[in-house]
Amino acid sequence: MAKDVKPTRKNLMAIEDRIELSERGHDTLEQKRDGLIMEFMDILDQAQDVRSDLSSDYETAQRKIDMARAMEGDVAVRGAAAALKEHPEITTQSKNIMGVVVPQIESSKVKKSLDERGYGLLGSSARIDEAADAYEELLETIILAAEVETAMKKMLTEIETTKRRVNALEFTLLPNLYENQEYIEQKLEEQEREEIFRMKKIKAKKEEAEKEEEEQAAADAAAETEVEAAD
């Protein structure tokens, strides 16, 4: 990776800018991840409670309907259930938790009073009422569980994505940038050292040439003096 980068000062400055941006992004994403995890832990607690409620409500409802079927007969229970055509309704809205859009489910017509269940009061029994009550309770818990568990799933997905981004910055992008920065810095230093060395060499050569010139000039001057003396 580092070898693909041209070791120029301009690139070094660009990499330094990217490192600064990535470090800032990394810190922000880390904060986001921690925030999401905290929110997730709250939702998880809620989800665990709802799950446990769901499980106990289901057991209660199943038991009540089993007892109603046993004591009143399956035909009577089915008959009471068939006396109602209207279904419960749900409406979904959304809310934002740290940038994650989670659903908010509102239910209506789940809990019904005795006169809204369709079957007549005079010819039915408390067992059927209790089974209906228990199933209404269960349905409300299911709707709440759907809301909480969907929020939990969405939060989990977001945490995973954020974690991957943080890890990518921490373990791939930033190390590469640091490596490139180091490579360029080393290259630039090397170039600088080479430059100094070259300058020194040139200077030395120049000085040697000057010295030779001076020596030549001195030799020439001495020869001239000798000739003049011979004349």
Added chain:
Amino acid sequence: MSAAGSSNPEYVVARVRARRGSLYGDEEYRKLVRMSPPEIARFMEESTYEAEINALGSRHGGVDLIEYALNANLADQFEAILDWSEGRVYDLVVRYLRKFDAWNVKTVIRGIYTDADTEDVEVDLIRAGSFDDRRIQRLLEADSIEAVVEILEDTIYGEPLEAAYADFQEADVLVPLENAVDRAFYDHLLGSLGGDEPTRQYERFLKAEVDFRNARNALRLARSGADLDPADYFIEGGELFDRATLSRLAANLDELVTYIADSTYGDDLGDALRELEEADSLIAFEHATDAALLTYGDRLGTIHPVSVTPIISYILAKEREVENIRAIARGKEAGLGSDEIESELVIQ
């Protein structure tokens, strides 16, 4: 098989006594609670339920087979009693068995309301009431609730259904129609009984049934907290409540429980009322009223041996047998323990 002609309690009682002997007793129930549903079906096949189990065996299985066989047998037995009965006996018996007519009317109405298949509705009918096969067939063929009201116009359900039909159309819920059907049954249960001592005893039993029904409904209303007028659900004819008392008491559960505990039924229902206060469930109360009615019914059968009372006593005992066997089979299906199932049975 009609209200016409002279009363024939001797003949009907003799036939009923023969059948009473084949009802399951403690010993059979003890065996049944230890059996699995297929074993229960097999056990039934070797007793009075043989014909029904064999006839329905190819169409149903498991606990459904047991339940349908029980209902079919109940219908056959009660239809036979109505066939044997004449005159006053028929009139007295049919007024109690009309509850199956009410059941069938409600089942047909529910079927039409939810667009159920005719076959599905038909298997849920219990042909133990006063409606003949032709009327039941016409009800099954009805394609609208209006048609059902029309078919029933010459019965006790005609007028009440017609009156409730407007409410049904307005609200599109079956409650007004179902209540009208049940109310018609109860209104004709006690109307113009009069007569001799056995009939008065029968009347006392029916009054107890009405009282218990009123008490159950008042407790259900009181516990539900629904904004409903208890007077709308009051059934005339009982001795325990009048309309105003029921309206006043249904607003306060504690007062209602105290009122019932202080009544003539206090001894029979005392334990159940205490349980109701503690356990916040009406099941024990309903259980206790069932047991009390069965005791009354049994008592009826022994005081005047040649009257309508042994017939009614048999009808109650047969109904209870059907309910007990169904409870055992469904309880087994749901995985309930033998002790738990036994506690739900009402055995005299």
